[in-house]
Amino acid sequence: MGTHRPPRSRFRSLLAAAKCRTTLVVVLTVLVVGGLHSPQDVRLVHSGSDHELDQEPRATISIDGVDYPNPLQAGNGKSVDNATTWENSRRPELLEAFRRHVYGESLPLPVEQRFDVTADESSGVTRKTVTIGITGPHGTGSFDLKLFVPNSGAPPRGTFLMIDHRGSVGEDPQQSSDYAPVSTITDAGYAFAAIDAEDIAPDDSGTYRSKMINLFHDPGAELPEDAGRTISAWAWGASRAMDYLETDPDIDPSRVAVIGHSRSGKASLWAGAQDTRFAAAVSNNSGSTGAKLARRGDGGVGAETVADINSSFPHWFPPTYKEYDNREEALPVDQHELLALMAPRRVVVGSAANDTNADPEGEFLSYVAAARVYELYGLGDTGLPSPNWKPPTDTDFRGPAMSYHLLSGGHGLSAQGWDLYLNGDLFAR
Numbered sequence: 001m002g003t004h005r006p007p008r009s010r011f012r013s014l015l016a017a018a019k020c021r022t023t024l025v026v027v028l029t030v031l032v033v034g035g036l037h038s039p040q041d042v043r044l045v046h047s048g049s050d051h052e053l054d055q056e057p058r059a060t061i062s063i064d065g066v067d068y069p070n071p072l073q074a075g076n077g078k079s080v081d082n083a084t085t086w087e088n089s090r091r092p093e094l095l096e097a098f099r100r101h102v103y104g105e106s107l108p109l110p111v112e113q114r115f116d117v118t119a120d121e122s123s124g125v126t127r128k129t130v131t132i133g134i135t136g137p138h139g140t141g142s143f144d145l146k147l148f149v150p151n152s153g154a155p156p157r158g159t160f161l162m163i164d165h166r167g168s169v170g171e172d173p174q175q176s177s178d179y180a181p182v183s184t185i186t187d188a189g190y191a192f193a194a195i196d197a198e199d200i201a202p203d204d205s206g207t208y209r210s211k212m213i214n215l216f217h218d219p220g221a222e223l224p225e226d227a228g229r230t231i232s233a234w235a236w237g238a239s240r241a242m243d244y245l246e247t248d249p250d251i252d253p254s255r256v257a258v259i260g261h262s263r264s265g266k267a268s269l270w271a272g273a274q275d276t277r278f279a280a281a282v283s284n285n286s287g288s289t290g291a292k293l294a295r296r297g298d299g300g301v302g303a304e305t306v307a308d309i310n311s312s313f314p315h316w317f318p319p320t321y322k323e324y325d326n327r328e329e330a331l332p333v334d335q336h337e338l339l340a341l342m343a344p345r346r347v348v349v350g351s352a353a354n355d356t357n358a359d360p361e362g363e364f365l366s367y368v369a370a371a372r373v374y375e376l377y378g379l380g381d382t383g384l385p386s387p388n389w390k391p392p393t394d395t396d397f398r399g400p401a402m403s404y405h406l407l408s409g410g411h412g413l414s415a416q417g418w419d420l421y422l423n424g425d426l427f428a429r
């Protein structure tokens with residue numbers, strides 16, 4: 001079953017017409033799919049060459065002397081030694097395990113989705129606000145996508161789609177902050193898009209259901225134990241934004257990176273894992289239930305554990321994840337397998353040496369461990385000088401499909417971090 005949309009050429013001409021006017025509204029409607037529980041088709045973007053790995057079937061791998069689940073051993077005990085088996089059976093199995101044990105079930109595809117677009121030109125940038133209208137079985141709502149496309153004449157080098165939990169992206173293309181430096185990004189030749197997480201699922205344990213989640217779940221009934229909460233809803237929202245980006249004539253949908261910082265970095269990884277339309281997932285300081293290995297606990301540095309995150313942010317993950325409070329070793333998955341779900345697309349881990357709550361060493365070890373899945377495609381080069389902690393700080397390490405850096409400072413998405421992302425050639429091998 002797939003989504004049904006009017007032919008793209010029609011969208012493109014509508015949008016091209018739209019661009020000539022200063023303001024306008026479009027239009028696009030879509031689609032209807034009943035009963036689908038995955039947020040989008042999982043289409044594989046690149047099978048690469050099918051490298052056979054010489055793998056002993058082993059349920060665990062050792063990371064820093066501790067046993068972790070082996071991403072390359074399937075539930076049936078067989079070892080996964082080629083990309084085809086990975087894509088056809090192990091990858092879906094791992095996604096299902098992350099849904100069941102960590103992030104919860106995703107919201108389904110909307111019953112109907114429409115895009116109302118307002119566009120104008122400002123400061124050498126085409127600026128669009130796209131209201132994404134969503135209809136689910138329990139009602140209709142919307143959230144906005146802000147889009148800034150440089151007007152240099154050349155197509156954008158790629159698009160960064162930010163999941164923004166700080167509400168920090170306004171209308172002004174000249175706005176700039178370390179966290180969301182819109183004009184720096186467009187000046188570098190990239191398009192920048194942002195969705196406000198609060199409009200999808202408010203970051204509040206009392207009201208998080210009120211926007212998108214209740215369109216799909218009976219507002220008068222308890223949310224099912226296994227239903228995703230905010231992190232899952234934000235990831236779903238990124239996929240709905242991608243639905244729009246696929247229709248926009250200014251955007252090359254094969255060059256879209258989903259990016260998020262911290263809590264949104266967790267969501268960007270989960271979005272990228274599920275939705276193979278994203279060419280890259282960028283996680284900045286994503287920490288616990290992001291890039292960081294759960295089994296490291298507090299990492300010896302007081303980092304945030306599964307129990308900590310579930311108690312401080314009870315609305316981020318479903319109750320099913322809380323079953324692993326203080327028993328991470330019982331989790332059937334660990335976070336290196338989340339990073340591996342990006343393969344063969346680019347995974348980007350941005351860490352900071354003093355971000356102890358996120359356990360930067362745990363993020364690093366997870367990144368290194370994910371490489372064994374990229375190796376199925378011959379893309380296992382992490383770009384690092386050594387698989388051992390601690391790498392040099394303030395340096396970009398880039399392999400053909402994996403990127404990593406460790407900034408010397410603390411928690412934050414900074415100008416320095418953006419500089420590495422913008423110069424990191426994230427859309428090339």
Ligand code: GCU
Nearest residue numbers: 262263264286287288304357
């Ligand atoms: C808290 C939380 C982290 C999260 C961070 C953020 O510090 O413990 O898990 O990443 O907030 O989103 O800034």
